Amino acid sequence: MALFITSLNSGSNGNCYYIGNEHDAVLVDAGISCRETEKRLHRLNLSISKVRAVFISHEHSDHIRGLAVLARKHNLPVFITPATLQNSRLGSEQFLTVPLVGFQPVTIGDLQIIAFPKSHDASDPHSFLISCKGVKIGVFTDIGFACEHVISHFQQCHAAFLETNYDENLLQNGHYPYYLKNRIRSNKGHLSNRQALALFTSHKPRYMSHVLLSHLSQQNNCPKLVYELFNNHANGTEVVVASRYSETPVYAISANQVLEPSRMYQLFDN
Template identity: 65%
Template sequence: MPVYIASLNSGSNGNCYYVGNEREAVLVDAGISCRETEKRMLRLGLSMQKVRAIFVSHEHSDHIRGLEVLSKKYNLPVYVTEATSAYCGLIPQGLCIHLNAYSPVKIGDLEITAFPKHHDAIDAHSFMITSGDTRIGVFTDIGAPCEHLIRHFSQCHAAFLEANYDEQLLDQGRYPYFLKRRIRGGKGHLSNSQALQLFIDHRPHYMSHVLLAHLSKDNNDPELALKLFSAHAGNTHVSVASRNVESEVFCIDPTGAATHLDINQVTGQFQFALS
């Protein structure tokens, strides 16, 4: 069964990622407002009625800003670790469900597995989302590529992969020394070169799509990151998840039935072109 993925926003101003099949979907993080989430879903032809749950990676505001309103309006359960939930503000009563690393959660035909990552948050986790034989990774806010990340990335058909900063731009930029040290200190963010090395060393041959995510506004450049990865992309489609607008919707299908989608909202259904 094909899986549809999209970035609704990606960056320090807000993060929200959509992963779903033809029947159900989940959001990973809710860092933009409920209203903006709805607008972007609508423009993409994606239905909020298919969204069954929100999974929270960690408690930083750019990942939970819209969580309370979105969860309450659509009665969506929020899956979050117990330690993180204490820092997420008011999650509507009865909708907070604690998750644990490597304990899969079933949402219809989707299976979501959280695993720990290096980041300066209370109990930060990344996610692997599986539908049938299709595996999607959401890997952002990572200080270093640990063994958990390497193992899961090497199994993905598609991934949202952090490429937060260019080392030279960070060095020459306006950030104070303590912040630069935090970003590259092992519990901050992945640089372009760290993400690229992971991509080169551990990308499976069947990986069809990578969306470069959480790019810094001040310390990176989308064209620079895209050019860097494109030189090593092979058959993998590489794109940049914007910090300002939603991405297109990508169809991930290991059978090769469809690769890129042209989305039109016609009676709420997908219409796509084979490529």
């Protein structure tokens, strides 16, 4: 059974990722409006009625901005750690919340979702591994560095949403104030292109068919630059740059996928 994945939006203006099979799906984060989430799913011929739950990685606004309306309107349970909920300024009475516990599997239909801790400047941040019948998809964004939890889960993935937030030179020479540059490149900040590439080249399993480069900075990165950087080391993995303005195509990920050379058909519109 294949898993279907897409980035509905990826960037500091909002993050939302869809993972599902033919019957059930989940969203990781809800950082764009409910209306935009619905519109983008509709354009992709994906039904919001198949979405069974939302999993929240952390409380920053670009990951929860659209959550309350989306969860209420579609009666979706929200899996969120108590610390994240407490610091999100979202009233738990607005929608159904389920306490999220690291390393404790959540089963939704044939989907299994495991959250695991990561390093980021939030109260209790987690990333996710979503699996179904042997197919595994990872969501690795908002990460200061690739800790052992990130590495061990990345090594299992048939496809991954992988943060490539900034180019070191663009950040260093850009207009951001010194304190913000230090925050971004700290161990509780974001992954640079080179840090993400090191994770990819050192720990990518041979069967990883797709990597979706995610959460690119508008000011401190360049979609074409990071695409070329990864594509030069892809070894058959399809490289996709997730946009901060629109959804990606839907990718069908299976455990027995035949890998082909990457095709440069992304629209560099981040």
